[in-house]
Amino acid sequence: MSKTNSFSLHFETDWKYADAPESRDHIDLKEQYELFINGQFQKCSSAKYFDSINPANETFLAKIAEANREDIDQAVKSAKSALAQWQKLQAKERAKYIFRIARLIQERAREFSVIETLDGGKPIKESRDIDIPLAAAHFFYYAGWADKLEYAFPGKSVKPIGVVAQIIPWNFPLLMAAWKIAPAIACGNTVVLKPAETTSLTALKLAELIQDAGLPPGVVNIVTGAGETGAELVNHPDIDKIAFTGSTEVGKLIQKSVAGRNVKTTLELGGKAANIIFKDAPIEQAVEGIINGIFFNQGHVCCAGSRLFIEESIEKEVLEKLKWRLETLSVGDPMDKNTDIGAINSKQQLDTIKKYIKIAKEEGLKGFESNQSIPKKGFYCKPTIFTGVSQSSRLAQEEIFGPVLVVQTFRTIDEVIEKANNTPYGLSAGVWTDKGSKAFNLSSRLKAGVVWANTFNKFDPTSPFGGFKESGFGREGGLQGLDAYLKMD
């Protein structure tokens, strides 16, 4: 693989930032975490615990309980028995509990950010500026809906669905928990949530905070474990609704397991977003957006702009600027406030990314990566860009979920629309152009649930998020996100 140009800035040597580590003194982590069922932390019946480690340096963080069938059954029962009381509570009172959660998150934002970064490997500036504030904002937004649901769907009377099973991924642990829990309980449902096994900590800290909020026991239950635990939850006969965020592969398994059952399902699955740059685009901003689009959160983003389409006439210029920008990204300790790209979430994910880089080399793809060195311990991957990728390449077809960008070029609008839509996924897309009519043309033709025009990777509690095609169905966020948690008559 070629290195970037020799005349580029050497941030590693000449321009190296001084260390700016975030302190971890003010966080409170226990040695061992139990299951949160019926408002209490309780030991798992398997007596099995697994380690949660810091992917940035592979050190031990805490032991986490592994829930089995018996635990899941208890959690679901607890959620079920909490339903009547939770629904009986006046909606405006229900709202106040959720507002409390939002406030408590804001109050402890720094602690949650640090734990999120330690447990998941994402740069502290992202957990601090994006994950945690957005999680609080989600609770705040949906809290306000609790007593206004009658206005959300004109002509319909709405009721909660019941017990909701929620399974979330490791890329935005607390934020995904907020996306799931906030609308569910605002609508009067009760919840059993399972975080991903590599990132259980902020969900368990959220459980502590839910205790502090005085939420009635059983309204939110948090159970930890890996795929098997998730399967037990999905297959439990007493759940009325499943909300899942994760890979398309697992999403299909969940869809299979609910086949023929009357369990309402929403799936937020994988993606392979096209990010399209036209020659009339504001190039500097676009380059920034492309970098953000793929390298935000180490590329562990289902809506990452992982396929870049450059209009042929500006290919050279854009690639040159991308190379330069790549060199200025600082890769390393996620706890450092200057870090742009932190640690890959797990050894397993790092292996997956490496597998794709190997495939790229076997396919003979040209690529470049930054010259910066990466820490020896921990799971790291240099940001990498492959150019001249063909439509049939596995790198252009499959979700890598890492800091790997594949670049293709195009000449005409029809061609790029065809190429961009030629994927089973349809989660997000980006378009960069200074021409309004072109942006609207593209945004209406791209088969994707979210289209970012002259921006990328933006999220907001009021903005519905979710996919077309094999990126799943249902929306999270906004008024539209209530639909998933209500029965309508």
Next chain:
Amino acid sequence: MARVEVLKTYKLFIDGKFPRTESGRYFKAKDAVGEFIGNMCLASRKDFRNAIKAARKSQSSWQDRSAYNRGQILYRIAENIEARKKEFSDLIAKEQGLSQKEAMSQVESAIDRVIYFSGWTDKLQQVFSSVNPVASNHFNFSILEPMGVISILSDSFTSFFEFISVVSASILSGNSIVILAGENASLSALTFAEVLAHSDVPNGVVNILSGKAEELSSHFASHMDSNALILVGKHTNRAELETLATENVKRVFCWSHEEIKASKFENPYYIKALNEVKTTWHPIENISSSSSTY
């Protein structure tokens, strides 16, 4: 001597044309008392695939039609059924064993349903789209977009009214469909195809097959180029069909005969269900300061 009646051959409706089934197979359509009415095409998997292909080809241009235009085309369908009311009611009376009066009343209700749905084309978006007040300097809005190609399978459409209801609700927002007529409403369904053929409905937007649900159901559920599956009525193999549908994360909807016939079916939420929400972001200059993620 009495004149010998000319009997009509009923064929499939794919891509705006009336082909026979490629399989050459047939089944005997019988009226309500079991008398032979005619030989119907027994559509095959290949016919279904051709129909999906036609639906896909037509879909984006149908979606691109203005909502006003789609509304007028639906209205035109209603006008053209109205003009052939007598023919439809005769057929329905025969198929379903109804009195002339009952049959005519069903045709009239069907016409009224099409008119009801035709009016939604240019109102749906206004009822269900939103501008979202995001906390950053972006203009952000969400609109509905059709899912694409929908396969519609009934255990058996029990009436022309039901068939028409499902067709109009599913195509009005820009979806293309492949629908199985069902064994005891296939004459009226395929006669309806003639109405579609001269109501300016673009070729391929509605494709109608006649055949057996049990034979075609797995193909309806599993085809990789169909975005959604509507199961009408009771399907004993529902779990199996829903499992097949997961191969491309198809959206599956189960509608009962009763709900389609009920007056409550006249409501936009059935239409909305067959659409995706698309959210678009664009920066706004200088509304307030915001920081980039890097």
